[in-house]
Amino acid sequence: MLTVSNITCSRGDRTLFRDLSFSVAAGDLLHLKGKNGSGKTTLLRSLCGLFLPESGDIRWNQTSIRALGEEYFREVVYLGHHNGIKDDLTALENLHIAAVLDGDDSDETRILAALDRIGLGGYEDLPTRVLSQGQKRRVALARLLLTKSPLWILDEPFTALDTAAVDLLQEIIREHVALGGMIIITTHQEVALTSGQARQLELDN
Amino acid sequence: MFTTFRVIVMRDLTLAMRRRTDLLTTLFFFIIVISLFPLGVGTEKAILRQIAPGIAWVAALLASMLALERLFASDFQDGTLEQMMLAPQPLSVLVLAKIAAHWLLTGLPLVLIAPLVGLQYGLSTGSLGIMMLALLIGTPTLSLVGAIGAALTLGLRGGGVLLSLLVLPLYIPVLIYGAGAVSTSATSMVDTQPYLMLLTGFMIFALVLAPWATAAALRISSE
Numbered sequence: 001m002l003t004v005s006n007i008t009c010s011r012g013d014r015t016l017f018r019d020l021s022f023s024v025a026a027g028d029l030l031h032l033k034g035k036n037g038s039g040k041t042t043l044l045r046s047l048c049g050l051f052l053p054e055s056g057d058i059r060w061n062q063t064s065i066r067a068l069g070e071e072y073f074r075e076v077v078y079l080g081h082h083n084g085i086k087d088d089l090t091a092l093e094n095l096h097i098a099a100v101l102d103g104d105d106s107d108e109t110r111i112l113a114a115l116d117r118i119g120l121g122g123y124e125d126l127p128t129r130v131l132s133q134g135q136k137r138r139v140a141l142a143r144l145l146l147t148k149s150p151l152w153i154l155d156e157p158f159t160a161l162d163t164a165a166v167d168l169l170q171e172i173i174r175e176h177v178a179l180g181g182m183i184i185i186t187t188h189q190e191v192a193l194t195s196g197q198a199r200q201l202e203l204d205n
Numbered sequence: 206m207f208t209t210f211r212v213i214v215m216r217d218l219t220l221a222m223r224r225r226t227d228l229l230t231t232l233f234f235f236i237i238v239i240s241l242f243p244l245g246v247g248t249e250k251a252i253l254r255q256i257a258p259g260i261a262w263v264a265a266l267l268a269s270m271l272a273l274e275r276l277f278a279s280d281f282q283d284g285t286l287e288q289m290m291l292a293p294q295p296l297s298v299l300v301l302a303k304i305a306a307h308w309l310l311t312g313l314p315l316v317l318i319a320p321l322v323g324l325q326y327g328l329s330t331g332s333l334g335i336m337m338l339a340l341l342i343g344t345p346t347l348s349l350v351g352a353i354g355a356a357l358t359l360g361l362r363g364g365g366v367l368l369s370l371l372v373l374p375l376y377i378p379v380l381i382y383g384a385g386a387v388s389t390s391a392t393s394m395v396d397t398q399p400y401l402m403l404l405t406g407f408m409i410f411a412l413v414l415a416p417w418a419t420a421a422a423l424r425i426s427s428e
Contacts, residue, residue: 073291074293076291078287080284082284089216100208103292103294
C-alpha cells in the first residue's frame, strides 16, 4: 500500500500543491486530474522517488520510500512522457534491456508474446527509429505486460495511441486492477473499471 | 548484478556500433592533434622526442573530454536514464557499466593508436611501451572522473563548456604522472615504476568513488 501524507511540492518559487494526502491500496486505481501545469507530473515523479518533495512523507507499506531505495523500485513501474526506448535498438532489444534492468524474466518468447499482444508482431526486429509515434508508445507499453511490479504509475499513457490501442490499454489496466494491482494515472480519457475501486483526485492550486 | 552490468555494456557498445561517426570523431581528433605539432614545431628529432609525452597526454585528455558530453545526454533525452534510475539495481553499478563502455569506445582506441605517436615523434620502443601502459592505466581514470562532471552538467545550457572547466583541472594529476612516466622512460626504465604505481592508485581511487558520486549527481540533475 502506498501512503502519501502531507506532501508539498514546488518548482522554482511556485508551490504546485500543499499538504496533499491520499493512499492507494491493492485493487485501487487513482485518476489524477488537473489542468496543465497543476503539478500532475511532478506528483507522479515524487511518487516514483525521482523528485524530492519539499515536505511530507511517502510510504510504501509503512516504510518511507527514501529508506527503501532500490527495494521500492522493484514494486514500481513508471511510464513517463518519454518512452524510455533507444531509437537505434529494435523493439526486442529495448524490451530485453528493460526486463533485465527491472529484474524480470527476459526470456525471448515472453517478450515476443508481449509485443504480439500489443500489436507489434512482425515489427520486433526493426530499429524503433523507423516506427511511428504510436508504435513507439506501444513498445513502451509492452513493458507493462512484462513486469511483475504491483504499482503502475502512468503519465498520460494514452497519448499518440489509436482507438484500438486505447481499448487494449484500457483492458490491460482493468486486468491489472482485477489482479490486485495498483495504478496511479493521469489522463484526459475516462478509465472504466469492471472491478476494484476507481477514485479521482483533483489537483487545483 | 553481473548480468545487468554486462547487458548495459553491450547495449552501449551496440548503440555506438550503429552510430559509428561518433566513435570515429574521438579517434580522429586525437590523431589530428598529434599530427599538427610536428608540422608546427618542425621536425627536429630531439625537440619532438622531448615534447612527445606531454602532447600525447594533452591530446588524450582533450579527446576523452570530447566524448564525455554524450555519455548521459542521449539517455537523458529519451528517458532511458530515468528508467535506469528506477531500476531495482544499484545505480552506481549501472553507471559503472556505462563508464566501462565509454572507456572501451574512447580510451582503449587511444591506447591502441599510441604507436602512431611513436612513429611521428621518434620515440624508442621502450618509451612507446611505457606510453601505452600509462595510457592503459590512465585513461580509465579520465572516463571515471569525467563521468562525475558529465552527470553534474546534465541538461544544463552550455553544459559542454562548463564540463571542460569542471573536469580538466581534475585531470591534471593524471597528466603530470602520465607524461612523467613517458619522459622518465627515455633515461631509465626502472624509474618509471613510481609513476605507474601512482597512476594505478588514481585509477583505483576513482574506481571506488566515481560511480557512487556520478550516481548521486545524476539523481540531483534529473530532479
